[in-house]
Amino acid sequence: MKCFQVERGIIKLCAAAGELTQTLAQRFVQIAQESARQRGRFMVALSGGSTPKALFELLAQAEFANRISWHDTHIFWGDERCVPHQSDQSNYKMANEAFLSKVPIPASNIHPTVGQSDNPQRSAELYEASIKTIFNAQDSSSVCFDLILLGLGPEGHTASLFPGSPALLPNNCLVMPVYVEALKAYRITFTPTLINQSRHIIFMVSGAGKSDILPQVLEPGEILPAQFIYPIQGTLEWFVDEPAACKLDLTAASSL
Numbered sequence: 001m002k003c004f005q006v007e008r009g010i011i012k013l014c015a016a017a018g019e020l021t022q023t024l025a026q027r028f029v030q031i032a033q034e035s036a037r038q039r040g041r042f043m044v045a046l047s048g049g050s051t052p053k054a055l056f057e058l059l060a061q062a063e064f065a066n067r068i069s070w071h072d073t074h075i076f077w078g079d080e081r082c083v084p085h086q087s088d089q090s091n092y093k094m095a096n097e098a099f100l101s102k103v104p105i106p107a108s109n110i111h112p113t114v115g116q117s118d119n120p121q122r123s124a125e126l127y128e129a130s131i132k133t134i135f136n137a138q139d140s141s142s143v144c145f146d147l148i149l150l151g152l153g154p155e156g157h158t159a160s161l162f163p164g165s166p167a168l169l170p171n172n173c174l175v176m177p178v179y180v181e182a183l184k185a186y187r188i189t190f191t192p193t194l195i196n197q198s199r200h201i202i203f204m205v206s207g208a209g210k211s212d213i214l215p216q217v218l219e220p221g222e223i224l225p226a227q228f229i230y231p232i233q234g235t236l237e238w239f240v241d242e243p244a245a246c247k248l249d250l251t252a253a254s255s256l
């Protein structure tokens with residue numbers, strides 16, 4: 001793996017998807033252990049889609065699972081589709097099948113959205129209230145995840161923050177319901193406000209299908225949804241593989 005410092009954080013460039021998954025699993029464990037040691041718990045929000053599935057499956061392997069204090073770990077979702085948790089479209093279902101059902105994490109530490117397929121607005125309100133309660137947060141600005149994992153869509157979306165989304169406008173919400181015209185579907189999503197309060201934000205970007213959008217997102221500016229993500233005090237890391245990074249110009253980036 002090669003590391004580069006760029007304006008939008010640190011790029012961790014891996015040769016292929018296999019190395020990317022292994023390296024990210026190591027980083028996940030490192031943040032989990034650091035968080036549990038320093039604060040007695042590890043608060044993490046997972047991304048959805050297909051990219052993280054291999055990571056989740058690896059985290060279920062003893063090599064990694066045995067290094068995480070699951071009793072201290074609390075799992076949330078940075079976004080969810082407004083479908084039942086039994087649906088193959090559900091981000092909860094994918095993560096539960098890939099690793100949560102295979103590791104000794106207390107069921108009470110797994111915090112999926114509720115009611116998302118019936119009433120997105122109510123579900124988002126409930127999720128935000130639940131997060132504030134679990135974080136024992138007096139106000140929204142004190143909700144600080146230890147880690148938020150994010151993916152990147154081919155048109156620059158992340159979580160369920162799509163181009164033109166009202167969730168990208170300045171607001172004090174932590175969680176919002178959004179109607180995604182391109183998908184003709186509702187989603188529940190963390191807002192940039194919540195994501196940017198995190199200690200560690202990690203984008204996982206893999207495959208040639210992301211090679212056009214990745215350079216656009218890493219350029220200066222705040223046009224694409226993923227460009228609204230920039231931690232206030234935390235770290236921002238981009239775990240990418242060569243196929244996704246093949247159009248990146250890193251000649252000016254400082255190698256770490």
Ligand code: 6PG
Pocket residue numbers: 047048049050051052079080081091150151152153154157158159160
């Ligand atoms: C979702 C995700 C979404 C995803 C990107 C990338 O619910 O779909 O949270 O933001 O991370 O669309 O998806 P892939 O990993 O499938 O390319």
